[in-house]
Amino acid sequence: MVPHLVTALTGPINELEQRILDSTPAIERWFRLEWMEHTPPFYTAVDIRNAGFKLAPVHTNLFPGGWNNLTQQMLPLAVQAAQAAIEKICPEARNLLVIPQNHSTNTFYLANIAQLVRIFHMAGLNVRVGSIDPAIKSPKKIELPNGDTVTLEPVVRTKRRLGIKNFDPCTILLNNDLAAGTPGILEDLHEQYLLPPVHAGWSVRRKSNHLRSYEELSKRFGKLLGIDPWLINPMSTRAEGVNVADGRGIDVLTSHVDAMLTKVRRKYKEYGINEKPFVVVKSDTGSNSMPAITVRDVKEVEALTRKSRAKAGGAAQGVGADEVVIQEGVLTNERVHDGVAEPVVYMMDRYVVGGFYRVHAERSSDESLKSPGASFVPLAFSDSAHLPQHGAKPGASAPNRFYMYGVIGRLAMVAASYELEATDPDAEVYE
Known part of the structure; x- marks a missing residue:
């Protein structure tokens, strides 16, 4: 059953799609050369927003859950990518230990773990799930609503190795x-x-490190395609000393929001876009340390921070509450079943293996869809979504649209690779 997808099939995004399709050989060569010099993250999920006039990644996850949302047809690609990734890292690998989130009683999350176990089992590995949660003191078998089971086992640490009883892995997947x-x-x-x-x-x-890496890459990639990098890059800046929970640094935040809205307004005017610009304010650390706040007018900052104090509460007291990112907001013009939707692209090693739509019926096109009430819908493409169809008109072919999403997803993955290299504490520094 293919869900009904309504998307922005006219205007500038079609020109961008055509430019990407026409440049496929150059694009694939560019990625190939990047992966000769840099190591891709082991697995990555990228949230992408298609505004109809620009297409940009808004979040890059290096510990993706949600593998259970990939359809059966996508599993062979995931298995092949898993084989390629493992072969590169540990060719003689036999045993793989998966370490899930602690206190993981959410059955949707555990279904994601079951799917990862399935993928790596099919890739030729013995796979067990080892919990670092101190509450797990003996094997705990959990039956899931879809018929899968997950057995959480307590990890055992020796001086130099981590495993579980009678199971010694060469690779540990977090x-x-x-x-x-x-x-x-x-x-x-x-x-x-x-x-x-x-x-x-x-x-x-x-997040600011990632966004900086992505901005640099989007400039190089834009040059390759002959496009304004803004069409694929959400502008961003970072502010310190801001805490929405206790109202600290609101003047700093206001100044940054005002400057970013001015920049976005200028780009909208340049491209004749009649939408209302907005920015998203979020923690520079993990996505749960404070809720993302949509700001459409600088006057809203004071009111929104007051309102968010109750919401952010304890979470904002955590690490990074004083570091925020002010990011250009990217509209989403896609709809599935009358709900606002955004594609999420899943990758393993350097390969796009699939994806799905995050859908939220109660959110508007300028709000974050990562909130309670979101649902996940398989990609609305009945045929292969991974190979472009070079005869089709822009906007008319779902595989072409997803190929374009995959290009942007991979660009974010290259940025994550640069980011990890730059922040590696064990990397050698040459003067």
């Missing part, structure tokens, strides 16, 4: 974003591969 910090049990594992590395965790990672 599906835990380490937002609460890196537990000591994961440190100094010099004999095993830990993927992604701990410095990709939200206790260390900053």
